[in-house]
Amino acid sequence: MPTEKPAYVEFAVTARKYKTLLTKKYQNRKPWVNPSPFEVQSIIPGTILEIFVKEGEIVKEGAPLLILEAMKMQNRIEMPFTAMIKKINVEVGVRVPRETLMIELEAVEEIV
């Protein structure tokens, strides 16, 4: 029987705070961040096979941005909406983990 008093912390469940211990899994949980529409992230880990756009270029919605090969499948990543390519953070041949910020976008006036 441990005689030492465990290091209880304050833990809020609704309006009341309880004294308790935290589990390792709870402490290691990832905080949620609101995803920005201007960030093109990898949804699956893989390798960049080809990049079709350049920084500064204005690209139309639906146009291909790059090919991300993952699980023996070549995924064509498309432009989510018409915008300018602000920054490309990946190169052909690099392996990217999941949720890597691959391309940053910048809003432009809609071209008619």
Add this chain to the structure above:
Amino acid sequence: MSLKKNIIALRQKKAIVEKGGGDKAIEKQVAMGKMHARDRILALLDVNSFHEYDLFVEHEERNFGMAGKELAGDGVITGTGTMSGMPICIYAQDFTVMGGSLGLKHARKITKIMDHALRMKVPCIGINDSGGARIQEGIGALAGYGEIFYRNTMASGVIPQISVILGPCAGGAVYSPALTDFVFVVENISKMFITGPSVIETVLGEKISQEDLGGARVHAEITGNAHFYAMSEMECFDQIKALVSLLPQSNMKKAVSVEPKNPKSKKNIENIIPADAKQPYDVRDIIYALSDDSYFLEVHELWAANIVIGFGRINGETIGFVANQPMYLAGVLDCDASDKAARFIRFCDAFNIPVVTLEDMPGYLPGVDQEHAGVIRHGAKMLYAYSEATVPKITVILRKAYGGGYIAMNSRHLGADFMMAWPGAEIAVMGPEGAANIIFRKEIMEAEDEDAMRQQKVQEYIDKFANPYVAASKGYIDAVIEPSETRELMIHALEMAKNKDDYRPAKKHGVPPF
């Protein structure tokens, strides 16, 4: 004519095959800190009780240099024996024979002993120590795995199935243990993953050790794949023996009753729970105060520690305990806790083990991660498991029973047979602070001293609702009892429920929110 010559030949033949991969390979196995498969079986079973089947089975592969290759028992030892006198079927993969790799004949030996267990209605224990599919056999190995999974599923809920991971268990091989009722792992020895570190590094460039990816501790604490965690093989075997002694042979039987014993815990049950609902305590102390000989075999001790599950005995009969644990995460329900409890309740129900629920919970864990991880879907598993169960179901509300958690923790509304509450129980739709803030919002906001008014209203709510008597007045609780009466009333309830008969509508099977 004497058979002497043939007998000697048989003995010689047996002696060779029983050596598995040979002395050198066994030495290597021992040097890795592992026991040989045969020794593992002998250590687990009662002395001289093991009877081996299919010792002379040989593989039939002719490709990739396999022709003429002799593999003792095709890398797996199968047979029957007894544990504490109870018959069981057992198999152990032999890592010293071609890395314990699984070929078709190896798999067929396993499925044969599983079929035997299912027909004879005895528990089946599998010891896994295998490099995986025998690549040379290709589709034969895959067929073998599939045939094992099918039998695991057929036997589920009919006979207790136990998996012991004593070596690598990777790729498709992990799914047999995942389908069984209890998985045992040992520190530094057990490794389980679908894709190993080398594949992960090649594909993703992420470097991780086998231990960090799928070692014993990871599965015992993070993934919940393992139910029991031990520091050595011998400790693991003791855990298995303890578990098996608490279980029935099959779903047609009851677990063996033993001589009833009084709890030996010296703690006064009235003093374990702090009166202040915000203060923690170890709910296992309550279990020790209730169970025979204060014995409790905890399942999933490290994973989702905010709920405690496990087996003990009351009045000599095996009982499944489910208890909120205020010591961890204030005893909230979350995805993992719901998953953990729901599967345990279903196991108890399948094997005629009454369920005792000890409730002290503040609600569900708030957070984006929980909502996005599907706490609705996971939480629903618990409602399903309790509602579905027809074994005797007893609930004791120790302290807090708020909101959805009150319903989920085997409430009367889900079919509890006996509902008791301690006098300090707070049964309410939510905690007093939250409730007062909503109900008396206007009064609090309009008051000169908001905090004082809030305190007053919180107290008003506590006096009016945060007690067991409102629920008792409606008959949702059968009795408000003194803590010291709990064990006696539980014994009474279990006696009353001996012939419980509960009907469910005929169906092929339900569709629980897996």
